[in-house]
Amino acid sequence: MVAKQSVSVSLITLGDPNTLTGGYRYHRRMAELAPRNGARLRFASFPERRFPLAARDADEVWRTVREQAPDVVVLDSIAAGFLATSRTWPEVPVAAVLHQPPGGIDHGPLRTRVQAALDRSVYRRVSRLMVASEHLAEELARQGFPDTVVVPPGRDVAGFPDPVVVPPTDVRGDNRAALLCVANWLPRKGILELLDAVALLPEGAARLHLVGDEHADAAYRTAILRRLNRDELAGRVVRHGRLPGDEVARLYRDCDVFVLPSTREPYGTVYGEAMAAGLPVVGWRAGNLPHLARHDREGRYAEVGDVPALAAELCALIDDAGLRARLGAAARERALTFPTWEDSARTFFATLREIS
Known part of the structure; x- marks a missing residue:
């Protein structure tokens, strides 16, 4: 098959493409950069339903795709399973872009099992994953999908605020130090464990800054607020809640250590952002973090769930400005090797x- 020089793409997703989360941001950046790559990307969305x-809206989504007349269709992993039982399938090639493993994340065990089966049935039908x-490539390989193309999120070239301005x-x-955590309040982000670790730090060791959507999970929010009300914290x-990008960048610039003990981070864009700001990163030895930052070179790890060990890693960085500087400089240098959005x-x- 001869590859075309230009390509028209329909990307099937769920809900509003302007949603402020990592996967949606990824797709918007691809759409913005499509013209520079001789391409055009348009969205076709499933409505958000339980x-x-x-x-049930699969036929309507396919109708939208047909009206767009693309050369190739891309399925967002957040919506792929909804097409598992669809009898309609386009005549043009179909690819999928995965920001989560089959079954998704942040769901209960029953939904995860059902969705995983639906997702895998769809991925067996596509031309490219x-x-x-x-980290996701490794997980897909374990599930029988060894041939994947890794296309990570890009790093923004724009710098951090000039301290003179x-x-x-x-x-x-x-x-003695300021810790920064940028994460929506979801159980897998490990914010409760982080608060437990901060409570173990000596008095006067550090102040923790929490940035992110505090309403992402009602039950988890209640648990966090209850924990914050205890005397040792x-x-x-x-608490900063959700902040615009320039204010988050200012915190990256001004804080000393980035910490996010997430158990399941398919990529971890915030780790890369923190590293680009010259911050050493701390978290669990889990998800994609070990692929981004190496232990004792750009960051420090603790084994999942070991709160005293997490506190000890934070203490080491709080007490040793030279260690912070060494790991932070290495983190910034490594971040420069990560692909840009253009890449x-x-x-x-x-x-x-290649498949169109």
Whole structure:
């Protein structure tokens, strides 16, 4: 098959493509960069309904795709399972882009099992699987899908605020260091365990800054607020909630250590952002973090669930400014080797041209 020089793409997703999460941001960046790669990307969305009711809209989604008349269709992993029972399938090639493993993440065990079976049945029908990280590629290989193309999220070239123009803020208070965690309040993000670790730190060691959507999971929010109200965390934690990008960048610049003990991070864009800001990163030895930052070179790990060990890794960085500087400099240097969005878009569209 001769690869086409230009390509028209329909990307099937779920809900509003402008949603402010990593996977949606990835797709918007691909759409923005499509013209530079001789391509055009348009969205066709399933309406958001309780799982698995969105599957009833498959015919309408395919109708939208036919009207767009693409050369190739891309299935977002968040919506792929809804097409498992569809009798309609386009005559043009179909690829999938995976930001999560079959079955998704943040779901209960029953939904995960059902969705995983649906997802895998769809992935067996597509011409190419693109995954967002080496970690996902390894997980897919274990599930019988060894031939994947890794197309990670890109890093933004824009720098962090100039301290002359935007003066540093007092993020430490009376403490020796400032810790930063950027994460929505979801159980897999490990925020409760992080608070337990911070409670184990000596008095005056660090102030923790929490950035992210506090309403992502109602039950988890209640548990976090209850934990924050305990005396041992009084004055140690600052809640920022959701912030615009420039304010998050300012915190990356001003804080000393980034910490996110997530148990399941398919890529971990925030780790890369923190590294680009020159912060050592701390978390569990889990998900994609070991592919981004190496232990004692750009960051430090603890085994999943070992809260005292997590506190010890934080203490080591809090107490040793030289260690922070060494790991932070290495983190910034390594972050510069990560692909830019331009790099990722070139790989993304080149992969689609190969099958179109």
